[in-house]
Amino acid sequence: MSESEMKTGPEFDEVLASALQRVDAPEGFAARVMERAGTETRVRESGPGAPRVVAGTRILAFPRRPVWATGAIAAGLIVGALTIGQVHERREQAAQVEAQRMQADKDFETASRIEDATLEHTREQLARAGVQLGD
Amino acid sequence: MLVETHQRMVFSIALRVTGEYGVAEEVAQDVFLELYRGADRLESADHVKFWLRRVTVNKATDSLRRKSRRPEAVAEEWMEEQFVPEAAAKLDVRIEARLEELLRTLPESMRVAVILRHQEEMLPDEIAAMLGQPVATVKSHLQRGLQLLRRKAAVTMKEYVR
Numbered sequence: 001m002s003e004s005e006m007k008t009g010p011e012f013d014e015v016l017a018s019a020l021q022r023v024d025a026p027e028g029f030a031a032r033v034m035e036r037a038g039t040e041t042r043v044r045e046s047g048p049g050a051p052r053v054v055a056g057t058r059i060l061a062f063p064r065r066p067v068w069a070t071g072a073i074a075a076g077l078i079v080g081a082l083t084i085g086q087v088h089e090r091r092e093q094a095a096q097v098e099a100q101r102m103q104a105d106k107d108f109e110t111a112s113r114i115e116d117a118t119l120e121h122t123r124e125q126l127a128r129a130g131v132q133l134g135d
Numbered sequence: 136m137l138v139e140t141h142q143r144m145v146f147s148i149a150l151r152v153t154g155e156y157g158v159a160e161e162v163a164q165d166v167f168l169e170l171y172r173g174a175d176r177l178e179s180a181d182h183v184k185f186w187l188r189r190v191t192v193n194k195a196t197d198s199l200r201r202k203s204r205r206p207e208a209v210a211e212e213w214m215e216e217q218f219v220p221e222a223a224a225k226l227d228v229r230i231e232a233r234l235e236e237l238l239r240t241l242p243e244s245m246r247v248a249v250i251l252r253h254q255e256e257m258l259p260d261e262i263a264a265m266l267g268q269p270v271a272t273v274k275s276h277l278q279r280g281l282q283l284l285r286r287k288a289a290v291t292m293k294e295y296v297r
């Protein structure tokens with residue numbers, strides 16, 4: 001090591017340490033980063049068909065549907081499935097009610113016929129016993 | 136906020152490696168955007184710091200390579216310029232700034248090692264782990280980088296550094 005190099009020894013380290021202090025980022029740096037992050041998010045969420053950009057590299061991707069459209073389709077499918085299911089269920093319920101109503105009518109008619117027959121039979125027995133009933 | 140906490144560190148590494156203010160800001164912004172995309176993979180504050188340093192060094196050196204600027208060639212031009220008598224009058228530039236300029240003339244691997252050791256105060260084994268290099272390689276880069284810096288400083292700034 002030469003004389004001049006030896007002279008630079010201790011002070012050199014101090015100067016180097018001082019020269020390599022961290023420096024402030026430029027004014028408004030954080031805001032610019034957040035702005036770029038926001039732009040990237042918007043592009044990612046609303047770019048139908050646009051190729052995705054990842055770390056500065058374009059990669060081919062299938063056309064992307066916007067997030068809102070995916071949500072709307074999903075919601076539509078759910079509502080559609082619910083609606084079809086409900087209509088089917090309601091039809092079945094209505095058919096059951098109708099069947100029950102018809103059965104009830106038949107039962108009523110049968111009961112009425114039995115009642116009429118029973119009443120007539122009783123009237124005949126009473127008549128044979130000499131008891132006359134009014135109309 | 137992570138950007139505000141680490142922007143000085145990231146920007147300083149980018150600036151010292153690339154040597155250009157505008158390029159350094161671009162690199163630093165890219166680093167934070169990448170952090171923004173993958174922040175959920177980072178597990179702790181130390182992990183974030185480690186990751187930021189590593190990605191900053193990688194992006195800054197990539198940027199240098201894209202520009203295919205050869206620091207050694209620039210150093211030669213710069214050194215020649217300093218030895219012309221007219222240029223001697225300009226030697227009142229601050230020593231620190233001059234030393235920072237000299238740092239930019241070091242080969243990339245030595246420069247990165249010196250920056251991480253003397254700006255970030257990382258130990259050689261930490262630098263080795265971060266760069267994925269053997270500790271001996273890092274120590275060699277450090278030793279040779281400092282030696283070269285000292286030699287250049289001794290020649291060009293002997294009136295100032297004693």
